[in-house]
Amino acid sequence: MECLKIALQKSGRLYTDSIELLKDCGIEMNLGKQLNTKSLNFPMEILFLRDDDIPKYIEDGVADVGIVGKNLILEKKKNINIIEYLGFGRCRLSIAVPENFHYTRLDDLDEKRIATSHPTLLSAFLKKSQIKAHIHHISGSVEIAPNIGISDAVCDLVSSGETLFINNLKEIETILESEAVLTSYPHMKSSKKSIAEILYCRIQAVKRARTNKYLILNATNDNLEEILSCLSGSPTVLPLNNTKWIAVHAIIEERYLWNKIEKLKRLGAKDLLVLPIKKMMI
Ligand SMILES: Nc1ncnc2c1ncn2[C@@H]1O[C@H](COP(=O)(O)OP(=O)(O)OP(=O)(O)O)[C@@H](O)[C@H]1O
Ligand SMILES: O=P(O)(O)OC[C@H]1O[C@H](OP(=O)(O)OP(=O)(O)O)[C@H](O)[C@@H]1O
Ligand SMILES: [Mg+2]
Numbered sequence: 001m002e003c004l005k006i007a008l009q010k011s012g013r014l015y016t017d018s019i020e021l022l023k024d025c026g027i028e029m030n031l032g033k034q035l036n037t038k039s040l041n042f043p044m045e046i047l048f049l050r051d052d053d054i055p056k057y058i059e060d061g062v063a064d065v066g067i068v069g070k071n072l073i074l075e076k077k078k079n080i081n082i083i084e085y086l087g088f089g090r091c092r093l094s095i096a097v098p099e100n101f102h103y104t105r106l107d108d109l110d111e112k113r114i115a116t117s118h119p120t121l122l123s124a125f126l127k128k129s130q131i132k133a134h135i136h137h138i139s140g141s142v143e144i145a146p147n148i149g150i151s152d153a154v155c156d157l158v159s160s161g162e163t164l165f166i167n168n169l170k171e172i173e174t175i176l177e178s179e180a181v182l183t184s185y186p187h188m189k190s191s192k193k194s195i196a197e198i199l200y201c202r203i204q205a206v207k208r209a210r211t212n213k214y215l216i217l218n219a220t221n222d223n224l225e226e227i228l229s230c231l232s233g234s235p236t237v238l239p240l241n242n243t244k245w246i247a248v249h250a251i252i253e254e255r256y257l258w259n260k261i262e263k264l265k266r267l268g269a270k271d272l273l274v275l276p277i278k279k280m281m282i
Helices: 015-024 051-060 070-075 120-128 142-148 160-165 188-212 221-230 254-266
Strands: 003-007 034-040 044-049 064-069 079-086 091-100 113-116 134-137 153-158 169-178 179-186 210-219 234-238 245-253 270-276
Touching: 003 015, 003 051, 003 153, 003 188, 015 188, 044 051, 051 064, 051 070, 051 079, 051 179, 064 070, 064 245, 070 079, 070 120, 070 169, 091 120, 091 142, 091 234, 113 120, 113 221, 120 134, 134 254, 142 153, 153 160, 153 169, 160 169, 179 188, 210 221, 210 254, 221 245, 221 254, 245 254
Parallel strands: 003 044, 003 064, 113 134, 113 153
Antiparallel strands: 034 044, 064 179, 079 179, 091 153, 091 169, 210 245, 210 270, 234 245
């Protein structure tokens, strides 16, 4: 039977969220020390790899789909499809200098040595900005470089900024914003494509569920129109037997939740309930 091969990071920043995403998609697997395993209930084989290798494996069709940072796809200059942005592994690729570096503008980096794990992206940025700096490629612990005298600046991934802070570095320029993406081999055969399509639908259903909430409220007819116009989509309106009250059910995007709830309360909405959504298919 045909089986979709998915490449995931073996360990590191993307591992837990990638496994969680597959589980939320109903894909069960046994996790252990093995570097590849078959799902117990879905035609899928999971390959656990170093994240640096994933774009090449996808480009070559060794794996059909994969989860990797967008930063790595661009860094490795791979011409592979980005199917979905996954909402985790959010970070930025930034240039940072020691706290005592007197930085005012990009020209201050001229002729400086910059250590980075992303030489392609850094080099393109420097070229575009017409800065002639020396790139020193290292694959990890980049933030140590200025402290051990091998560079004047660094260009590495940042999310909380804690690593920069504890290494006495300050962020000066952001080159790229990144997050984990689902990527795919562009020439997948049709039997694999049909499995991949099922996976994409499931992922979209999980993503929608993660970013939306189910809202229930009670209201009277007085402000019903304003209440409904405050809710997007097509809310369900249910008269409550023998009362002037009406129940309204709606889907609400989490990022607008609190502002909308406050507005709805001002409009007279009562008994508001916000519930998580498990899956959302449209
Ligand atoms: N601090 C961070 N916060 C959020 N996401 C990050 C962070 N650092 C990196 N990422 C994202 O996670 C990906 C993997 O980062 P990680 O640091 O685990 O890589 P690695 O050490 O090179 O792992 P590997 O052993 O697989 O080569 C990065 O390419 C990036 O997309
Ligand atoms: O801004 P922060 O939240 O401090 O995150 C930034 C750090 O995270 C990544 O490394 P990671 O911790 O994944 O370890 P690694 O060097 O082994 O890849 C990245 O390379 C930075 O060093
Ligand atoms: Mg890596």
